[in-house]
Amino acid sequence: MIQSVLVMNTQGKPRLAKFYDFQPVEKQQELMRSVFSVLCSRAGSVSSFVDTESIFGPDTRLVYKHYATLYFVVIFDSSENELAMADLIQVFVETLDKCFKNVCELDVVFNYSKIHTVLDEIIFGGQVLETSSTEVMKAIEEISKLETASNAINLVPKSVSGWGTR
Amino acid sequence: MDTLFQRTLEDLIKGIRLQLIGESAFISKAMDDIRREIKSTDPHIKSTALQKLSYLSAIYGLDMSWASFHVVEVMSSYRFAHKKIGYHAASQSFHEGTSVLLLITNQLRKDLCSTNEFEVSLALECLSRIVTVDLARDLTPEVFTLLSSSKVFVRKKAIGVVLRVFEKYPDAVRMCFKRLVENLESSDPQIAIPVIGVFCEFSSKDPRSYLPLAPEFYKILLDSRNNWVIIKILKIFAKLAPLEPRLAKRIVEPICDHMRRTDAKSLVFECIRTVVTSLSDYESAVKLAVSKARELLVDPDPNLKYLGLQALSFIARKHLWAVLENKEVVIKYLSDADPNIQLESLRLVMAMVSENNVAEISRVLVNYALKADPEFCNEILNSILSTCYRNVYEIIVDFDWYVSLLGEMTRIPNCQRGEEIENQLIDIGMRVKDVRPELVRVGRSLLIDPALLGNPHLHRILCAVAWVSGEFVEFSTNPFELVDALLQPRTSLLPPSIRTVYIQSAFKVLIFCLHSHFLENETTASSYSDTVAWGTSELATEMEWPENPNLATCKAPAFDKQEEGTPRDTNGAPTDLSEFTLKKKNFTEESIVNLLNLIELVLGPLRADHDIEILERAHNILSFAELIKGEIHDDLVQKKEILGTKDVKVSHIIKLMHDAFSKELGPVSVNAQQRVPVPEGLMLSENLDDLKTICGDVQLPSANSFSLGGLHFGVNCDVSPAELLRKEESESSNESSSMLAEHRKRHGLYYLLSEKNEIVKNDYPLANDPELHKNLKDDAEDLVKLTEQSLVLKKRPSQVKPRPVVVKLDDGDVLPISSKRPEPRDDLLSDAVRDVLLGSDNKPSSSRNTPSDMKSGERKGKGKGKFNINHPSEVEENLGDAENPDQENPNTRRSQHRGHNKERRHKSPRNTGEENNQKGKKKGSHRHSRHKTRQRAESPLNVVSQSPVIPDFLL
Secondary structure: OEEEEEEEEOOOOEEEEEEOOOOOHHHHHHHHHHHHHHHHOOOOOOOOEEEOHHHHOOOOEEEEEEEOOEEEEEEEOOOOOHHHHHHHHHHHHHHHHHHHOOOOHHHHHHOHHHHHHHHHHHEEOOEEOOOOHHHHHHHHHHHHHHHHHHHHHHHHHHHHHHHHHO | OHHHHOOOHHHHHHHHHHOOOOHHHHHHHHHHHHHHHOOOOOHHHHHHHHHHHHHHHHHHOOOOHHHHHHHHHHHOOOOHHHHHHHHHHHHHHOOOOOHHHHHOHHHHHHHHOOOOHHHHHHHHHHHHHHOOHHHHHHHHHHHHHHOOOOOHHHHHHHHHHHHHHHHHOOOHHHHHHHHHHHHHOOOOHHHHHHHHHHHHHHHHHOHHHHHHHHHHHHHHHHHOOOHHHHHHHHHHHHHHHHHOHHHHHHHHHHHHHHHHHOOOHHHHHHHHHHHHHHOOOOHHHHHHHHHHHHHHHOOOOHHHHHHHHHHHHHHHOOOHHHHHHOHHHHHHHHHOOOHHHHHHHHHHHHHHOOOOOHHHHHHHHHHHHHHOOHHHHHHHHHHHHHHHHHHHHOOOOOHHHHHHHHHHHHOOOOOOOHHHHHHHHHHHHHHOHHHHHHHHHHHHHHHOOHHHHHOHHHHHHHHHHHHHHHHOHHHOOOHHHHHHHHOOHHHHHOOHHHHHHHHHHHHHHHHHHHHHHHHHHHHOOHHHHHHHHHHHHHHHHOOOOOOOOOHHHHHHHHHHHHHHHOOOOOOHHHHHHHHHHHOOOOOOHHHHHHHHHHHHHHHHHHHHOOOHHHHHHHHHHHHHHHHHHHHHHHHHHOOOOOHHHHHHHHHHHHHHHHHHHHOOOOOOOOOHHHHOOOOOOOOOOOOOHHHHHHHOOOOOOOHHHHOOOOHHHHHHOOOHHHHHHHHHHHHHHHHHHHHHHHHHHHOHHHOOOHHHHHHHHHHOOOOOOHHHHHHHHHHHHHHHHHHHHHHHHHOOOOOOOOOOOOOOOHHHHOOOOOOOOOOHHHHHHHHHHHHHHOOOOOOHHHHOOOHHHHHHHHHHHHHHHHHHOOOHHHHHHHHHHHOOOOOOOHHHHHHHHHHHHHHHHHHOHHHHHHHHHHHHHHHOHHHHHHHHHHHHHHHHHHOOOOOOOOOOOOO
């Protein structure tokens, strides 16, 4: 099972934090800090696996990938394959890339809820749900359409009623 | 028109990036806005505020539990965009303890039944994160319906949510399991990935229950072309194969096929892992796996290198040859740039260690440690230490070599493993008699090096060698040099606790020197003339003795110590040895007096030390030195005429002291305390809560004050704590005895009868029982013979020395293992699954959630578990039972005993249960919980044991 997915930049600022088992916010912050302190001490050309049993408890592994200014981190247990998790990060980043056309850190910063939506289509409750970025993209487009539609409906009657009362 | 003036999430993020007033100030202002906006009646404003709040909570760690009711409000909005924000916030912040969870059941139900698949998906996503027992129970029917939804988008998420629902509410299995299994047959990878994932989770917790599904899994293994699915299937089979040998036989070939055919490294790695963990009996498969692991190993990608090393370490447990084949690569990776790879290769190198190559490998590793960065250096040292210590130095034949290796480790600049080295030095000193001369030699070279005193990481080691030098001083070639080393000025850098050990060791060396001196005098009369000749000249130069006002009081402890010494047994061995070494040493009067002067000079200032322990010991040794010096002085003044009588007195004192110190200290069994029989008629109150009222504010002694055990017993002290105690006692005895009497009157229940106490005391077995010792020594000798034989066979000329005797105490080196019980909820789940899979699923829709049924289900689960599952935890339990308190020699009998026990358990669980209960009582209340579960195991004798049925068409 996947325990959490984190995205943080190379300064240690969190950009996305998803914990599939409930963690109090203080604990979340603490975990992210300790993950970052491990990651930032690692050189560029080394393996992407980190022993994190001291941070996340027994039977946990961490795999990360470093893209430009961002670390993508997945924490998981022995029911997942290490290399498959690295691939999953790849799927996630690919999908983001399709979403934003050459994704960069700013996209991740400003599209907080969209990133979550993408991630939710790939990982569901700690389980890998979808590994094809085209399928994910299909769903994402549908959801955004629905969102804008519902917001548009929202504005019209509101402004009308607003004018009416005035 | 408030919406126009509200900041959106994007505005907030921009604001945070551009703010000039400081991030936290800006955020707290934003929070004020949010608090206001979230109360708005406009759903748009409310939901935007909530969105901002959940952003701040996730990224900046702000609390959002206060807004949980607003979350519910936003969730229930009919607009999708708002609903999405609400669900997102809920899955982020709700948990078991959130009170508003009770309010959302209907909302969830409504959305789960929605015709809009994206709304359903929101609800499912949220449910998978926040599901509670109640939610799972109430929403099971909806999830059941969704499991066969025609929309793949919904169905895959419904499958995902089943995992959480079953975990919380096992009765849902009876309803949903069949549909879940039906999804296994789907060839659509969108369905296959989640459904296999769910089964993988289930079977990792309780594989046996899922054996009946093996045919379905097998089909997927053959047919699927999706690597994600195959990886998960392999994970499942890795759990199932050890349970069913026929299954293992079937899956070996397909797995090897996958391994040969695929290019995906992840799948290759998973195949290797499955083969080496679960199919390691199949020679050809293992060979293939090893060759594939080697491919990973030599790949330039560090990830694959790392995983290749990991794969090898899985293999190492059963097929060490695989590691030996790749020895060069593994050793090469010790100097890799990647710390992961270094660590993993270190682990592999340690796996290769055997008694034949331990010296060689340690040499290589110590050389690496010299070059490595501090962290890895200590990692190396640690693994050498722990590997060599394993099973009481099982692999060490040449202890002289090992002790000098320990000395060498100390001199590695980055060494920070002082504590472990300390423990081993002392432990070896006590266990292995033959190595003591070498130990003292190594200790000497460390002690006399003033540079080492400056490194705080080494202080513990110095403490150990100081103790060793004092305790085994009879092996020293030059005791005077030792005293010099122990009293060198830089010892002031040591922490007080270690300094006391130094002083105490100096004391022991002094006693030894004096004793040897007097022995010499007694045997060779000629030395007397020497003494006199020297005496007159020395007398002139000798200063006046510093007047010591405390002299009278100071003497008292010293005498105390002698009294303490008398009841101890005197052990012949050391004196013999000292006689042997005596020949080559010159304990002349001159050197003795020099020694005494040195001690007075160095320790004199410590009379004013702040640390009570140092003070105590310094006083002891100083007063003793003065006493002895006085006697010698007198002798000289009286020109040896009455020397006879005086000398007898002095030598008598010294003999007593020497005897006190020469009693051998041995290792103490960890279980020594358990062997103390519980006195008859002792009532152990089950509930000790009322003790609190009795003890009041009295601090209970901390645990480590009890565990004098093992190593530190010897280090800390020989006599003086007892002495201290006695002092204290006598001071406060009047006062405390009256208090005690009163306490006894009030709480008589908790006291042992006083006269009984006396009797029982004598029955306590000695911590290191000499009888036991003897038996074990015999054993050890047998062992030595065995190793000798094997050595002869191997014809290794380098090992001419036989392995010395290593004293082992029965179970003292094996800590009792406490076995873990699986969570009851898991049992419920697997029970339910078994019910469904074994075809009894027609009965229990009536059993939904009545507590008595739940209980009976649990009971049944336990019972069955006991019958047909040879759970690993049970074996451990047996191990625990075998450590019977009254056993005389468990070392030899343990294995028999264990087998025996297991057998009986199979025949008649009831008997074993009872027996265990009795044992449980004996062992006291901490085993209470286990005892309870056993009782439960007794009850279901009438349940017919059902072993899972695997259709034979597959196997």
